[in-house]
Amino acid sequence: MKEIKVLVFFLSGLMLSLTSQAETLSVVKKRGLLHCGVSTGLAGFSSPDEKGLWHGMDVDICRALAAALFNDASKVKYISLNASQRFTALQSGEVDVLSRNTTINLGRDTSMGLNFAPVVYYDGQGFMVRKKDKIKSALELVGASVCTQQGTTTELNMSDFFRAHQMKFKPVVFESNEEVNQAFFKGRCDALTTDISGLASERSKMKNPDDYIILPQVISKEPLAPAVRHGDDAWFDIVKWSVYALMEAEELGIDSKNVDLMLKDSNPKIQRFLGVIEGNGKSLGLSEKWAYQMIKQVGNYSEIFERNVGAQTPLKLARGLNALWNKGGLHYPPPLR
Amino acid sequence: MKTNFRLHWRRNLPILLFFAVVAFFLGLLFYNLQHNLKAQNIASGLGFLKMQSGFEIGESVISYQSSNNYARALLVGLLNTLKVALIGNLLAVPLGFLLGIFRLAQNPLLSKTSAAIINLLRNIPLLLQLFFWYALFTEIFPSVRQAYHPLPGMFLCNRGLFIPSISHTGLLIMVLAFVFLLMFFLVLKKSRSIFYSSRKYKLGLLITVFILLLILVSFLLSHFHAVEYPVLQGFNFSAGKSISPEFASLLLGLVLYTSVFNAEIVRSGILSVKKGQWEAGLSLGLSSSQCLRWIVIPQSMRVIIPPLIAQMLNLAKNSSLAVAIGYPDFVSIANTSLNQTGQAVELVAIIMLVYLSISLITSWLMNMYNRKMAKGMVRLNPTN
Numbered sequence: 258m259k260e261i262k263v264l265v266f267f268l269s270g271l272m273l274s275l276t277s278q279a280e281t282l283s284v285v286k287k288r289g290l291l292h293c294g295v296s297t298g299l300a301g302f303s304s305p306d307e308k309g310l311w312h313g314m315d316v317d318i319c320r321a322l323a324a325a326l327f328n329d330a331s332k333v334k335y336i337s338l339n340a341s342q343r344f345t346a347l348q349s350g351e352v353d354v355l356s357r358n359t360t361i362n363l364g365r366d367t368s369m370g371l372n373f374a375p376v377v378y379y380d381g382q383g384f385m386v387r388k389k390d391k392i393k394s395a396l397e398l399v400g401a402s403v404c405t406q407q408g409t410t411t412e413l414n415m416s417d418f419f420r421a422h423q424m425k426f427k428p429v430v431f432e433s434n435e436e437v438n439q440a441f442f443k444g445r446c447d448a449l450t451t452d453i454s455g456l457a458s459e460r461s462k463m464k465n466p467d468d469y470i471i472l473p474q475v476i477s478k479e480p481l482a483p484a485v486r487h488g489d490d491a492w493f494d495i496v497k498w499s500v501y502a503l504m505e506a507e508e509l510g511i512d513s514k515n516v517d518l519m520l521k522d523s524n525p526k527i528q529r530f531l532g533v534i535e536g537n538g539k540s541l542g543l544s545e546k547w548a549y550q551m552i553k554q555v556g557n558y559s560e561i562f563e564r565n566v567g568a569q570t571p572l573k574l575a576r577g578l579n580a581l582w583n584k585g586g587l588h589y590p591p592p593l594r
Numbered sequence: 595m596k597t598n599f600r601l602h603w604r605r606n607l608p609i610l611l612f613f614a615v616v617a618f619f620l621g622l623l624f625y626n627l628q629h630n631l632k633a634q635n636i637a638s639g640l641g642f643l644k645m646q647s648g649f650e651i652g653e654s655v656i657s658y659q660s661s662n663n664y665a666r667a668l669l670v671g672l673l674n675t676l677k678v679a680l681i682g683n684l685l686a687v688p689l690g691f692l693l694g695i696f697r698l699a700q701n702p703l704l705s706k707t708s709a710a711i712i713n714l715l716r717n718i719p720l721l722l723q724l725f726f727w728y729a730l731f732t733e734i735f736p737s738v739r740q741a742y743h744p745l746p747g748m749f750l751c752n753r754g755l756f757i758p759s760i761s762h763t764g765l766l767i768m769v770l771a772f773v774f775l776l777m778f779f780l781v782l783k784k785s786r787s788i789f790y791s792s793r794k795y796k797l798g799l800l801i802t803v804f805i806l807l808l809i810l811v812s813f814l815l816s817h818f819h820a821v822e823y824p825v826l827q828g829f830n831f832s833a834g835k836s837i838s839p840e841f842a843s844l845l846l847g848l849v850l851y852t853s854v855f856n857a858e859i860v861r862s863g864i865l866s867v868k869k870g871q872w873e874a875g876l877s878l879g880l881s882s883s884q885c886l887r888w889i890v891i892p893q894s895m896r897v898i899i900p901p902l903i904a905q906m907l908n909l910a911k912n913s914s915l916a917v918a919i920g921y922p923d924f925v926s927i928a929n930t931s932l933n934q935t936g937q938a939v940e941l942v943a944i945i946m947l948v949y950l951s952i953s954l955i956t957s958w959l960m961n962m963y964n965r966k967m968a969k970g971m972v973r974l975n976p977t978n
Binding site: 340341344345348364365367368369370398399400401402404407408409412413415416417419420426427428429430431432433436440443444445447486487488 | 631633634635636637648649650651652659660661729732733737752753827828829830832839840917918919920922926929930932933934935936937938
């Protein structure tokens with residue numbers, strides 16, 4: 258462990274010197290491959306299937322980016338990162354974009370030198386417990402052992418929650434997500450805490466998901482968003498507007514099935530979006546067909562959501578806060594013009 | 595004199611050049627790092643140590659809560675590491691001696707068993723062993739509500755081992771009683787009075803005093819409410835002392851893994867002593883165990899100690915695998931801090947500094963001991 262850290266320390270030192278001057282866009286274009294930081298396996302967000310292909314919402318963001326950059330959604334190299342490795346990997350240039358269920362907060366945005374693209378998934382932290390323990394509220398967790406992963410905002414929120422309610426508890430903290438879940442499902446802990454989507458994801462992997470319940474309390478706001486390095490505004494713009502474009506497509510009613518038909522639509526908003534009226538692509542430094550390619554190959558936000566975490570998937574998550582603004586949600590893409 | 599200097603100069607020039615080049619590259623690296631951190635707006639410096647950490651830690655030797663600062667959190671981690679390293683080495687060295695001696699035993703059952711244990715444990719990666727012990731602890735022991743209750747006041751479940759705790763007063767009473775017993779024993783041993791000289795009589799006296807003392811101590815302990823028993827409260831046992839499954843499996847894994855290496859070192863040390871020493875000892879009428887204790891082991895220490903130091907250091911360093919099984923050791927806490935603050939460079943530097951210090955201090959102490967042993971050896975065996 259120590260040896261790896263030392264290596265990362267020196268390598269990050271060396272790599273910082275290599276990457277900081279270069280423009281990310283030209284580096285990525287030259288390489289012909291997007292380096293995308295994802296989780297080590299979180300069903301619905303980023304997890305590999307038995308063939309080693311990655312699936313999930315976070316993965317689809319990277320695929321969409323690759324489609325916008327190279328007209329080919331498959332030109333992505335996925336680099337799976339632990340919670341505690343992810344920021345160093347981004348800072349050092351090992352990944353171009355971190356699309357890994359990462360919460361935006363002030364500290365990360367400022368002193369860690371990150372920039373956050375728009376929120377991809379509005380989440381909140383919750384607790385999962387065993388049904389047979391007959392716990393109805395998180396306030397009953399006095400003295401409980403709580404399993405969680407290291408290096409997440411979860412650790413802090415949990416401490417804050419118990420401190421605010423003057424309850425004692427015992428954190429059991431692991432480096433890898435698998436160990437955390439194993440410890441909980443084997444009974445080492447009374448509760449498992451992480452973002453509610455993550456709890457749903459872990460529960461969906463169990464043989465008997467009905468034995469576990471997610472408590473109603475949501476103890477924090479967890480806006481999950483892709484992140485890029487601070488200091489490269491052009492690259493930041495591309496990631497930011499790519500995420501917006503996925504939502505805008507949903508708003509405009511463009512999806513992967515009708516996108517070719519939409520090319521002939523007379524609505525100037527749609528024409529501008531799909532690059533029939535030129536301008537957006539040039540402003541971003543991409544081809545005019547960037548948004549077309551994203552929707553054609555990956556789909557709009559709604560398709561991405563439903564495919565990975567929606568009602569038809571084992572996670573069964575409702576749109577809730579993640580609906581568009583005109584449907585009672587929080588996603589509000591600014592005009593693409 | 596002048597030629598001598600020139601000779602030195604010429605001989606040392608390449609070395610000096612080498613150092614200059616290394617220093618130049620390190621300087622460049624450092625400058626680059628500073629520049630880039632600044633360019634990317636990443637915080638640097640040690641100011642974060644005074645900030646509130648905001649996270650809780652599962653187990654701690656000193657009092658700690660999430661409103662304490664990072665420096666204290668790191669101290670908690672350091673003490674947890676030192677705890678496991680100290681107890682680990684205190685157990686792994688004697689166990690290593692035992693296994694090493696057993697492996698050389700005449701009895702084939704003993705030597706073959708020992709060899710099997712050594713070969714098995716030595717050839718499985720430590721991380722795997724840790725996972726194994728941890729899984730074992732969490733799988734085979736029952737849940738809190740069905741905890742085993744082997745002795746009064748003692749509970750065993752998948753949350754750990756819970757034992758009664760003793761207050762400071764209680765501890766004082768027990769220490770005083772022990773000291774009294776020890777002094778009584780020594781006085782008795784020295785006394786040359788004819789009346790007391792019978793061995794049987796002395797033993798009887800000692801046992802009587804011991805039992806009386808035991809009754810007195812237990813009375814005092816209960817009178818001062820000096821013992822706190824663990825009680826099941828909500829999700830867990832409260833009061834009393836506990837040993838967490840994380841600590842237990844880490845300790846067990848480290849001790850077993852290191853002790854088999856120690857055993858091989860001890861074996862090689864014993865084999866390094868010339869056969870003549872054994873023969874001489876035996877011909878003087880010593881039994882083979884006396885021979886081992888008084889003649890062979892003291893001489894083999896010179897061979898044993900230096901590699902043993904390396905193994906002790908290994909145990910301390912390997913304890914950083916703790917993070918895999920959820921024990922809050924120094925690396926685990928530093929990792930968490932690293933993530934909350936993003937100050938990778940500072941924290942990795944602190945991690946390196948801490949492990950370097952632990953290693954250097956341990957090897958310094960052990961080398962002192964080694965010098966003492968070596969000196970004694972020269973006196974004992976001037977021709978060697």
